Amino acid sequence: MSKALKTILIISIIVFGGSFLFVNSAQAGEIRFRDKNIFVHFNGLPFDLSNFAPGMSDKKNIRIENKENFDIDVFLKTSRNEPFPEEGxxxxxxxxxxxxxxxxxxxxxxxxxxxxxxxxxxxxxxxxQLNISFDEDAGNEYQGKTINFYFIITAGKGNGDIPPVVIPGGGGVRVLLTIQEGSVRIPEIGETSVTITWLTSYSSTSQVIYAAAGETYSFDLTKTNYGYPHAVPVPEDSTKVTFHSVTITGLTPGTTYYYRCVSYGSLVISDEYSFTTKGVAGVVEEKEEEKMEEIEKPLEVLRKTSISKFSLFSILIFFLSL
Incomplete structure (x- = not known):
């Protein structure tokens, strides 16, 4: 059921050839019965059942306004906008x-x-007045369950029924910020850099926390960087997006790193993953030393040459002054 619930929404759609006229999941609105001057006004729907418990109840109001020249009979039923639970x-x-x-x-x-x-x-x-109550004698087997449904309202008249309308009913799904399963990717990796991407269920910030193999760390929500020695960027990228991309530079070649993706809407942190940079560990340091040696050699020659020229010039001046 959980996977189906992630995709459940009351959508705006008109079924012209058939029977229903739908409205979206707005909290307040007005909907007309097709081409008739009959209207349903509703406010505060759908019912929020996410924190309902046995013995609790909630109520909402709707108004049906009839501007036609005939009386109408009104009927109400419900329809589930999610799969039915498994049998039993x-x-x-x-x-x-x-x-x-x-x-x-x-x-x-x-x-x-x-x-x-x-x-x-x-x-x-x-x-x-629509009143929904949770039966007091409901057992523990209903704990943590959710439900999504809508109301179908029919206005009947003497010479035939009017196509019904659908308005928001009740919902028990709270949309939480999540990092989508399997979305963490490394599209680019080099000797000293890596790019990490991931997807979230809604717009949020971007940051990666990480540690190199051998560094001491412990995942802890109460610590800076959640216990990891490094984070990029700092502070986190506050641009709210659903597709996240963070590039880390200054890494050591041939080294394994452990990392987590961090996004804020409400806080969500991914599982820990790892990557190993390309190249061989220690190569960068050796190359830098070689470069410094190459730079120092001509500088030393220049210094010696400069001193020699200065000495000869001083001797020449001394003899000319005699």
Whole structure:
């Protein structure tokens, strides 16, 4: 269920040839019954069920306004916008009760049958209070479960039904910042540098913490750089992105490094990975020494030459002055 829940959203779509008119998952809005002057006004939907517990309840209000010249009968049902749980698994829909006026039904019952609400006369409106409660006797098997659903509202009249509308219902998925599984990549690696990329579930900052093999470190959320001796960049790149790319320079050739990707929206830190730079360890230092020797040789010759020329010039001046 968890993978499916990551992709569940109430989307904006109109099904012209069929039966439903959808609205998006905005917290407040108004939707019209197709080409009829009948409107549903809602505020505060969907229900936030992410922290619901047995015995808790919440209520929202909707208004149906009828500007047509005929009366309408109103019906409400629910539809799940996620896969059904596996057979035998606990389903929150079985222990969440929707109450409207004097009527109460479990959400799971309303997947298959409608609840008849008060009718709305021509030129009038009707307010409805939707109350969702978590059954007090629900057991521990529902702990940590989530559910996503929407409401389907039908307005009926004497000469046929009007295509129904769909409005946000309830959601129990809290979108957390995550580093997407398998997204950490190293597209470029050289002797002294590496580029690391990763993807996050929503826009956040970028930083990589790392340590070379042999360096002492311990992952600790309370310490600077979370216990790692190095971090790049410092401070972290505050540009909020979902595709992250950090380049580390000044590395030692032929050396293994251990690293984690760090992003802030809410804090998320990846698992530890490693890479080994190209080349042979110690080559850079030897090359630098050779370069310094090559530079020092001509400088020494120049110094000796300069001293010799100065000495000859001084002797010549001395004899000329006699």
């Amino acid at each position: 698994k606990a389903d929150l829909a079985d222990v969440l009760t929707l109450t409207v006026g004097e009527q109460s039904k479990h959400i799971s019952e309303l997947f298959n049958e409608s609840m008849e609400l008060l009718s709305v006369n021509s030129g009038e409106f009707q307010d409805y």
